[in-house]
Amino acid sequence: xxxxxxxxxxxxxxxxxxxxxxxxxxxxxxxxxxxxxxxxxxxxxxxxxxxxxxxxxxxxxxxxxxxxxxxxxxxxxxxxxxxxxxxxxxxxxxxxxxxxxxxxxxxxxxxxxxxxxxxxxxxxxxxxxxxxxxxxxxxxxxxxxxxxxxxxxxxxxxxxxxxxxxxxxxxxxxxxxxxxxxxxxxxxxxxxxxxxxxxxxxxxxxxxxxxxxxxxxxxxxxxxxxxxxxxxxxxxxxxxxxxxxxxxxxxxxxxxxxxxxxxxxxxxxxxxxxxxxxx
Numbered sequence: 001x002x003x004x005x006x007x008x009x010x011x012x013x014x015x016x017x018x019x020x021x022x023x024x025x026x027x028x029x030x031x032x033x034x035x036x037x038x039x040x041x042x043x044x045x046x047x048x049x050x051x052x053x054x055x056x057x058x059x060x061x062x063x064x065x066x067x068x069x070x071x072x073x074x075x076x077x078x079x080x081x082x083x084x085x086x087x088x089x090x091x092x093x094x095x096x097x098x099x100x101x102x103x104x105x106x107x108x109x110x111x112x113x114x115x116x117x118x119x120x121x122x123x124x125x126x127x128x129x130x131x132x133x134x135x136x137x138x139x140x141x142x143x144x145x146x147x148x149x150x151x152x153x154x155x156x157x158x159x160x161x162x163x164x165x166x167x168x169x170x171x172x173x174x175x176x177x178x179x180x181x182x183x184x185x186x187x188x189x190x191x192x193x194x195x196x197x198x199x200x201x202x203x204x205x206x207x208x209x210x211x212x213x214x215x216x217x218x219x220x221x222x223x224x225x226x227x228x229x230x231x232x233x234x235x236x237x238x239x240x241x242x243x244x245x246x247x248x249x250x251x252x253x254x255x256x257x258x259x260x261x262x263x264x265x266x267x268x269x270x271x272x273x274x275x276x277x278x279x
Contacts, residue, residue: 001228004062005274006036006238011267014248017042019051026055028110032267036062038238039096040103043070045088049095056096064203064236065093066103066146074108076121076155079128082272086143094139100236101136102177102203105129106162107155109148117155125155126168133171144177144203149185157186159193159214163200179205179240180219190220194227205240208275209260211253212241213261214273225277237271 009017013026019117022039037056041047056063067089069075073082086105093101106125113121127273129143136143145166147156156162159176176197194201200234209217209224244250245262261269 001232001278002234003278004236005271006038006062006064007032007034007267007271008038008238008240009040009238010242010247010249010253012263013246014252015040016248016252017047019048022052026052026061028264028267030059030061032264033271034061034267036064036236036238038064038066038102038240039098041065041067041089041092043067043073043085045085045092047082047092049092052098063098064097064100064102065089065098066240067101067109068104071108074111075106075125075128076113077108077111079124081142081146083128083131086128087135087215090132090136090139090141090143092156092181093141099140100144100242101144102146102175102204104146104148104153105132105143106145106165107153109152112154115154117161117172121155122165122168126165129165129174130169130171133169133174137171137173142202144175146177146179146205147182147186148179149182157182159183159187159197163196166200173222174200175202176200177203177205179207180224181205181207181209181211181240184209184219190223191227194224194233195230198231201231202235203274204235204237206237206270207239207241210257211255212259213266214241216239222275238272239267241266241270250252
């Protein structure tokens with residue numbers, strides 16, 4: 001298995017990007033011993049890619065980018081707006097020399113139609129994905145689609161949902177981006193979705209059932225890593241767990257309970273946990 005260990009921007013700061021906070025997160029990620037950082041791009045695209053690329057080089061860090069579609073770019077309702085935002089995100093990812101853009105790229109977070117996804121909506125989504133994939137291909141970027149839980153989206157809740165829509169596009173540079181927090185809610189187990197995704201699986205958000213330290217919740221890590229070994233996983237394992245010690249984090253991600261670990265201890269402890277599981 002060829003694996004890169006990463007920390008999300010959210011390991012250190014809230015989702016509200018500023019140049020100063022981003023630089024801080026890059027430095028902290030490097031100091032904690034990670035291979036890479038995942039940068040969640042702001043929907044405003046107010047992001048100086050050239051400056052960030054310089055900071056990444058200074059800290060010897062690889063990078064992946066992510067983007068979560070907002071309500072005003074919910075693909076079934078606003079396909080043109082969604083495609084335009086995805087293309088801007090791809091441009092920013094290319095600007096920092098990232099080869100992966102993941103995230104919630106199937107629908108706006110928190111948008112619901114009141115019904116299950118329709119065939120017509122699937123058609124709109126796959127059309128947008130196809131155009132985005134063609135744009136990304138020219139930049140040498142793979143797009144990863146992250147299924148999330150039923151309380152945040154009705155579009156893609158499981159790996160199977162994403163795989164079905166990827167197959168409809170026929171694009172070779174679309175991938176599966178899993179998240180153990182959402183898997184813990186929506187999947188039957190942690191092994192089968194990994195096997196089902198196979199070579200399509202390129203990126204995983206690693207987080208416990210309570211968004212805390214891996215091993216202290218209900219996620220079946222042994223199942224997950226057994227699956228990764230079975231498919232000879234080649235991709236990124238990126239921490240996306242949160243600490244209430246980060247100012248504003250509780251409000252930003254509904255982390256109402258006080259975390260038992262500060263951001264530094266959570267990041268380092270989680271990285272050690274991953275390395276032990278893969279030893």
